Amino acid sequence: MSPILRTERLLLEPYTPDDEEDFVTLFRDHRVSRWMGDGPAGEAEDRALFGRIFTKVYARDLFDVWAVRRNGHFVGHAEIKPSDVVRGHEIIYALTPEVWGSGLGGELAEAIVAHGFGTIGLTEVYATVAESNEASLAVLHRVGFEHLRDTTEEDGSTTRVLRRRRATPPVGRG
Numbered sequence: 001m002s003p004i005l006r007t008e009r010l011l012l013e014p015y016t017p018d019d020e021e022d023f024v025t026l027f028r029d030h031r032v033s034r035w036m037g038d039g040p041a042g043e044a045e046d047r048a049l050f051g052r053i054f055t056k057v058y059a060r061d062l063f064d065v066w067a068v069r070r071n072g073h074f075v076g077h078a079e080i081k082p083s084d085v086v087r088g089h090e091i092i093y094a095l096t097p098e099v100w101g102s103g104l105g106g107e108l109a110e111a112i113v114a115h116g117f118g119t120i121g122l123t124e125v126y127a128t129v130a131e132s133n134e135a136s137l138a139v140l141h142r143v144g145f146e147h148l149r150d151t152t153e154e155d156g157s158t159t160r161v162l163r164r165r166r167a168t169p170p171v172g173r174g
Contacts, residue, residue, distance in 0.1 A: 005111050130158070144164045
């Protein structure tokens with residue numbers, strides 16, 4: 001089960017069945033879903049995705065997935081998981097449009113990255129972002145991600161692959 005993470009303003013905790021409506025509402029919002037995976041899906045697909053968090057991800061302890069809350073209210077979704085696309089662990093997050101522009105994106109990304117480096121023990125973490133998603137690219141650059149490469153999707157669009165490496169402690173003189 002995914003551990004509980006806290007930041008100054010956010011609580012990341014495993015989903016509960018009661019979170020289904022908030023999850024579906026987030027993924028049904030085209031302002032959000034246009035940037036997620038293959039874009040907007042149907043409501044049935046979003047509900048099935050939510051169900052798989054319990055039946056596959058949590059049940060098999062595949063990777064970490066969280067409901068993101070601020071002041072007790074659902075404000076987003078977060079994950080860190082292995083990805084064949086980047087050949088490493090990728091962070092994924094989405095926030096409700098009501099909190100966009102408040103600095104929570106950077107705070108959330110930092111929390112997920114810190115978990116990857118600290119708890120999971122990763123040396124690098126990746127993110128994939130549509131080239132046209134300038135807001136997310138700016139957030140990730142601010143928190144230390146660097147452009148690694150671009151990939152061209154089947155529809156001709158470009159996805160940016162970003163990477164952040166764990167800072168290595170200086171080597172002492174022996």
